[in-house]
Amino acid sequence: MVRMSAEDRRESVVRAAMSEFAHGGYSGTxxxxxxxxxxxxxxxLFRLFPGKRAIFLSAVERCMAEMCQVFEEASRGLEGEEAxxxxxxxxxxxxxxxPERLMMQMQTYVAxxxxxxxxxxxxxxTVRAAWMRLWETVHLSLGADVDETTVFMAYGMLINTLVSMGFPAGHRVWEGFYTSAQRPAPQ
Incomplete structure (x- = not known):
């Protein structure tokens, strides 16, 4: 059996924490x-992290960093509306x-x-600093256009809220997110 290094174990803890906090929130986990x-x-666990707060903040940092990476990769080489x-x-x-990534984000805001x-x-x-790195990633990917960044982030937060509340695809609350050509068929 191969023993994990402390760094590998820390990584395992952060991944597990993201899942646990996504479901139970900070207080409920x-x-x-x-x-x-x-x-x-x-x-x-407490040799790896000084306490629950440090574990949660590491999970938040990871969640936001991964979202930054997703947006950077998606927009690489693109500009404007394409990005x-x-x-x-x-x-x-x-x-x-x-979906646990989304729930981790939402639990972060509640915490x-x-x-x-x-x-x-x-x-x-600490959490706002991580979120600002996400905002900056989007902002730069959209050509540093503050209006486009605001609209993108606003739609994202609305999507987070609607998904968190369990609105299914095809529900009328999603209609405003699509042009008539993009609107999915009713289900």
Whole structure:
């Protein structure tokens, strides 16, 4: 049996944490559940990370970094509307194929709101910095056009909300997202 390095084990913890936090949120996820998913003890988990907060923030960083990578790859070599449509298509694939990424994003926003309400502004600063890297990635991919960036991010947040609430494809709430040529057939 091959032993994993501490760095490989950290990677396993971050991946497991993304899944656990996506489903249970920050408050509803125990470090015990993360440790169990990875197959390590809680004491070992805390040798890798100083606490639950550090695990969550590492998961947030990873989630946002992966989204940046998706948008960078989708828009590489493209400009304007081509870049916009390529990033939108890539994001749609992520939502369809890896819904936990979307749920991790949504749980992140909830966790920041709760921390801010409790007076913990440092937590939000860390998450906002990660989100700003995502915003910058989109912004640069769209030719540094602030209006296009705002519209893209606004549509993305609306999509996140509608998907999180479980609106199925073909529901009328999705009609405004398509031109008549792109509108899917009713289901």
């Amino acid at each position: 125990s470090t015990e559940a993360i440790a169990k998913r990875v197959g390590v003890s809680q004491p070992y 916009l449509h390529a990033m939108a298509a890539a994001y749609t694939r992520i939502i369809d194929e890896q 920041v709101a709760a921390a801010e309400a409790a007076g913990d502004h440092e937590f939000g600063e």
